[in-house]
Each structure stands twice: as structure tokens, then as C-alpha cells.
Amino acid sequence: MTEDHPGPTEGPSDAPDPSAAGTPGPETTQAVPTEHTVPVPQYSYPAGADATSAHAPAAAGVALADEATQPTTGGRRRTGLLVGALATVLVLGGAGIVATTALSGGGAQPAEVLPGDAYAYVRLDIDPSAGQKIAAVRFLGKLPQVKDTLGSDDPRKKLWELATKDSSNACAAKFSYDSDIAPWLGDRAGAAFRPGGTSDKPNVAIAVQVKDEDAARDTLTKLLACDTDGTGAELRMKDGYALITPKGTGDATVAAVDRGSLADNATFADDMGALGEQGVMSAWFDATNGIKEISKLGGSGMDSTLATAGAKGRFAAALRFDADYVELSGVFRGADGTKAVKGDGAQLVNLPDNTVAAMHVAGGDQLVDTAWPQVKKQLDSLGSAQGQNDLVGQLEDQLDVKLPDDLKLLLGRSFTLALPEQDFQSGTFSIGGKVVTSDAKRADELLGRLGALAGGGTDPLTHSVDGDTVYAATTQAYADALKAGGKLGDSDAFKLAVGDVSSSTTAVFVDLDKIEKLYLGEMKGDQKSFVESLRSVGINQSSTGDGEGTFSLRLVGN
Incomplete structure (x- = not known):
């Protein structure tokens, strides 16, 4: 159910009081803080990860005792206003936080509260499936500096502190993670890009999972009011998520979700189903509908290039863990x-x-x-x-x-x-290659001629034909x-x-x-x-x- 009235929860004692300063309530335009830059932090790894079993399958035959540690206080908390920064932290080394969360992996996903007409979607989830958490613990245990510095402290708290420590926005810096953010912050966040945006005003909706809607509304309203650049943003609550949208689009976004969420979009659901395990991050893009929309976001300089690209189809991708590797895996479908x-x-x-x-x-x-x-x-x-x-x-x-025959x-x-x-x-450098082709002699002749052209009259390669294969290298030894x-x-x-x-x-x-x-x-x-x-x-x-x-x-x- 959509809620539009501020709750009674109090904000930080030393943060500016929007009501006292004439700040609009949560249903009017609020400004989104954008001034600070978020560095990538180093964390302490949970002690006791079992790296010796790293070659065992991640999701099979693994007892819960293999989990590095039990959940710690605040282990599931993160700051929704820093969605992009959190994604960076996960990709570049902070993904070990999944080792400190419970093994549920359940609950609503951001796609369930974002509009079904979106052409692009990105999701961050620090409460993924149990198999993903165990695999992450094992893989990250192979990285010494991650193992030694990823601690049991809530990494999202450290991220908040780093983001606000040197912030030029004194208003945002006054918020306390422990008292103002942690009590309501959930485990997931997502963003959807919708048609109708422009370079000045992208039609984007950000969904941040919350555990206490009243507390989240109170704090986010005050945080959004910290921005002074005049662009503004609006806040709505929807089924356990805070929806943050550009000024003037909040009601339309909620109405679009009510007509059908992205999770209800059959094409999206089918693509994500083909992707399988969605790991700690996932993304989806509909190029057929999105290319022209993206050209509008890039300004007039991109309009002709992207709009005439004619790309069609969709892709879905996920960042996920195995005991031996971290993988960006995906599918592409419907390419015309x-x-x-x-x-x-x-x-x-x-x-x-x-x-x-x-x-x-x-x-x-x-x-x-x-x-x-x-x-x-x-x-x-x-x-x-x-x-x-x-x-x-x-x-x-x-x-x-003769084109395209010789190229083939x-x-x-x-x-x-x-x-x-x-x-x-x-002084010598060895590199080589081989081509299996339908006319190896012709391919060898072409390779020699093009090599001589590139080498100023002298072919730099030694090559030969054996059956349907052409072998070529910079040295005879490597060709052999x-x-x-x-x-x-x-x-x-x-x-x-x-x-x-x-x-x-x-x-x-x-x-x-x-x-x-x-x-x-x-x-x-x-x-x-x-x-x-x-x-x-x-x-x-x-x-x-x-x-x-x-x-x-x-x-x-x-």
C-alpha cells in the first residue's frame, strides 16, 4: 500500500529540522544530495573462513558451519542513498559482506515495486541465496588482503562514514549511521530507467528496501532536503521500499507500478529466468526500446548515433560467486x-x-x-x-x-x-595463430600478401599449410x-x-x-x-x- 504521510520518528538531533526551516514534507519536491564522492573502503574479513575446501562445489554438500561467522549487529544494513557507491564496493572487493548475513535470501525484490514499462534495470542484493553467500566466503578467502581486512563491523556503516567524512555538505554529514540510518535500512536496492526522460531530467526510479517505513520516511525526507542544487527529488513508500524519483514524477511512478510492476513484465521475467542465479548484482536492458531513450539522455550529440544504430534485443547479466571465481554471467536474446x-x-x-x-x-x-x-x-x-x-x-x-569471400x-x-x-x-617476441578454413592455400596466400603490405614489403610471419589449417607465427619455433x-x-x-x-x-x-x-x-x-x-x-x-x-x-x- 502506498503511504504518503510522514511518520513520527525523530531525525538526528543535530540535523536541520525541515519543518522548522520551512522544508516541504515528503510528498513535495526534495533535493537529492550529490556533492560527495565515495571512495572504495577496505574491510576486515570474518575470521575462520575455510579456504582449504575452496574446490568443493559452492552450493552442494556445504554445512552451515562452513559459513565464516554468524550475523553481526547491523550486518544487513546499508545506506540506500548511496546505491551506486555500494555497487562499486561490491564489485571491487566489498562483496564479502554477504558472508556476514543470514542465509535466508528471501523477501521482495526491487523489481516488484518498480514500473513494468522500464527499459533498463539494475539490482544490488547483499542478502542473496545461501549458496551464493557460502561461495563468496570461499572465494574471498583466496584474496589475502580482503581476508585480512574485511571485518565483522558493518561495512555499510564504514561506507557511510567515508562518504560523509569529507563531504562539503555539512547537512548530510550530521546524520548518524547508527541512530538515523541503521534502524530502517533493508538489504536490497534497485533502479529502473523509464521512457520519457531527458538529459536534464532522467525518468529514473530508485527503490531502497526499508524495515521501518516511518523511520525511513523521516530520515530520507531530511536527507533529500540537504541538497541545494535545486534539482529536487520526491519520496514515496511502496510495499516495504522507499521510492525516490525526480521532481514531479512520484505519483506517476507509483501509478505505473500499480498498473504492473517490472516483475510482472513477462519479457523481463523470462529473461531473468534464463539468466538463472542472480547473485549479488544483476541488470537487464531492452535495447529495442532503450536505445532511443538513452540517446535522449545523452543530449543532442548522441541522438543521431544511437537512434540510428538499429540495435534490437535484450540482455540480462549477474555478478555471482563460485568457490573458485567471481563471474559476470549473462544472456542475450531477441537480437534482430x-x-x-x-x-x-x-x-x-x-x-x-x-x-x-x-x-x-x-x-x-x-x-x-x-x-x-x-x-x-x-x-x-x-x-x-x-x-x-x-x-x-x-x-x-x-x-x-574479393569481399566478403576472402574475409570469410x-x-x-x-x-x-x-x-x-x-x-x-x-629482443625477440613470439606470437602466433592458426586458421581452420575451407581453402587453406588461398588463406595462406592472402595472409602472406597482407603481412607483406603491413610489413613494408616483407612478411613478418612464417606460415605453412597442413590440410585445412594455416599456421603462422613470428618465429619458426613457435609455428612448429x-x-x-x-x-x-x-x-x-x-x-x-x-x-x-x-x-x-x-x-x-x-x-x-x-x-x-x-x-x-x-x-x-x-x-x-x-x-x-x-x-x-x-x-x-x-x-x-x-x-x-x-x-x-x-x-x-x-
Whole structure:
């Protein structure tokens, strides 16, 4: 039920009294404080996390005793006015706070009180599922400086103190976290972007979960009144959440929720269902409806670029934990004009064992078929703007190629680049690649010709053809190593970072342990310990159907 009357709870004793100063009540425009900058804090990690069981599945066979600590006072509290700052803290190291909360993970989500016509949504949840909390404890236990500095104190209180300590807004600095914020602050926050916004006035609604609506209304009303820039914001209460909206949009936002929340939006619900576990953060974007709206937010300079991009489809993403890594995982759906591409990472997993970094693209020839009409259209438009009627034809003449056919041959059924472990300080540098294609001899000829063109008449690569595969490298030794192959895919660093690549269309792998020697010498203390605790990074993308696919970005700990 929507409530519009201020409650009796008193604000901070030394904070300005809105009523005394003639400040409007909660149903009139209030100003949102924006002056202060929030630094990323360091915290103390709960003692006793069991890092020895880090390779066990995060959500199975884990007793509650594996939780690092019992909930502490204020362990679920956070300041809703600092939603963006909290998101930054979670992403950059503060996500260990999930280890200090209870294992419920239940309750209403922000999407249930935000309007169903939104085209973009972001959610922060420090009370996620039990499996996520346990996995977070185990993963963060691998990061020494996080383990040693993430304490049992409420990190949201520290965030509040850091945000207000050096604030130029003396009004906001007078609020006490313990007495003014903690009593009402809940566990979740979300923001929804709706149609109709402008660069001067975005149509955004922020939902902050509260445990006491009266106390939240009283404090937030006074906080909003601290702002003096005149932009203003409005406050409403809705089903256990405080809704903060731009001036003049509060009633319309609540009415839109009453007509149907974002959680009731079938498209949104279906996309988030396909995403699965939503972790500590999640986001959703409808490009079909959102691109033009975003162009309005960027001002006239962005209007023509974004509005004519023609992007369609939607994506959903989540930041979540496994015992061995933190992952940004997502799905994209409904992309217009894109066909399913059969992926295969076999050429990636059989790279030499000493591979430091690798990039793999499968189905590049199919991607060219799909993308070429749009690419040619853009090239023709570029040529016309420069007074050239046939830019594609000129490129074909200058490079002695046939487009898009030769481009398809160069990308082939799979295209793989690799960098071996080496002394990067020496005068020689080894890098190489291989292409599996339908006409390897033609691809080899093209590669040699383009290499000579780039090298000023001398091809810098040594390359050869073996069946349907072209091997090329900066040294003969590495070209031979690529041809001999190896078992990169058997290493734990690779498997944890990239995962299953049997259907990958794009994959990237970097072995941080093998390259850290390049920069560790310049680091000291906690910074060095943190870098040493990181093992590898991986990206994996697959096509699951026409206009649909999945992606993941993982950071693996030692």
C-alpha cells in the first residue's frame, strides 16, 4: 500500500529540522544530495573462513558451519542513498559482506515495486541465496588482503562514514549511521530507467528496501532536503521500499507500478529466468526500446548515433560467486537479424601447455555472412560522405581481395591467436595463430600478401599449410609448436576461467600466474599480495539460437 504521510520518528538531533526551516514534507519536491564522492573502503574479513575446501562445489554438500561467522549487529544494513557507491564496493572487493548475513535470501525484490514499462534495470542484493553467500566466503578467502581486512563491523556503516567524512555538505554529514540510518535500512536496492526522460531530467526510479517505513520516511525526507542544487527529488513508500524519483514524477511512478510492476513484465521475467542465479548484482536492458531513450539522455550529440544504430534485443547479466571465481554471467536474446553460429573450441584447448594468453573465434565465416550486408551499407555510407561511390570496390582493388569471400577465408571456421610464455625483455617476441578454413592455400596466400603490405614489403610471419589449417607465427619455433599442439585445456587455470568451450563462438584466456612476473617487481604490500592471489581470467561466449546466446567473464583466485 502506498503511504504518503510522514511518520513520527525523530531525525538526528543535530540535523536541520525541515519543518522548522520551512522544508516541504515528503510528498513535495526534495533535493537529492550529490556533492560527495565515495571512495572504495577496505574491510576486515570474518575470521575462520575455510579456504582449504575452496574446490568443493559452492552450493552442494556445504554445512552451515562452513559459513565464516554468524550475523553481526547491523550486518544487513546499508545506506540506500548511496546505491551506486555500494555497487562499486561490491564489485571491487566489498562483496564479502554477504558472508556476514543470514542465509535466508528471501523477501521482495526491487523489481516488484518498480514500473513494468522500464527499459533498463539494475539490482544490488547483499542478502542473496545461501549458496551464493557460502561461495563468496570461499572465494574471498583466496584474496589475502580482503581476508585480512574485511571485518565483522558493518561495512555499510564504514561506507557511510567515508562518504560523509569529507563531504562539503555539512547537512548530510550530521546524520548518524547508527541512530538515523541503521534502524530502517533493508538489504536490497534497485533502479529502473523509464521512457520519457531527458538529459536534464532522467525518468529514473530508485527503490531502497526499508524495515521501518516511518523511520525511513523521516530520515530520507531530511536527507533529500540537504541538497541545494535545486534539482529536487520526491519520496514515496511502496510495499516495504522507499521510492525516490525526480521532481514531479512520484505519483506517476507509483501509478505505473500499480498498473504492473517490472516483475510482472513477462519479457523481463523470462529473461531473468534464463539468466538463472542472480547473485549479488544483476541488470537487464531492452535495447529495442532503450536505445532511443538513452540517446535522449545523452543530449543532442548522441541522438543521431544511437537512434540510428538499429540495435534490437535484450540482455540480462549477474555478478555471482563460485568457490573458485567471481563471474559476470549473462544472456542475450531477441537480437534482430543474427543467426545461430555453431561454435567449437577444440583449436583452443589443444594449444601448447605454455600458453600465456589466447583468443579464439569460431564460426567467423558464418558471422561474416550475417554481418556483411550491414557492414557494406556502412562502408557505402562512409564512402559517400568522402565523395567515393564504391569504397568496397576500391578496397578490393588496393588489397587485391574479393569481399566478403576472402574475409570469410581468413576468419575461417575457427581463428585462434596465442602468446607463449617467454622472456618479454629479450629482443625477440613470439606470437602466433592458426586458421581452420575451407581453402587453406588461398588463406595462406592472402595472409602472406597482407603481412607483406603491413610489413613494408616483407612478411613478418612464417606460415605453412597442413590440410585445412594455416599456421603462422613470428618465429619458426613457435609455428612448429602450434602445429604440434598441447593440452592447455587440461589445466585448472584454463578450465576454471573459461569453462566448457565445446560450443564457444568467442573465448579469451589469460594465465595471470605466468605473466605476473612482469609487474610484481613494481608492487609492494597488500597490492602485491592481491595480484599474487589472482590466478587467471577467462571470457566465453556461445550462440544458443537465432538472436540468442550466453556469455561469461571470470576472475579465478589461487
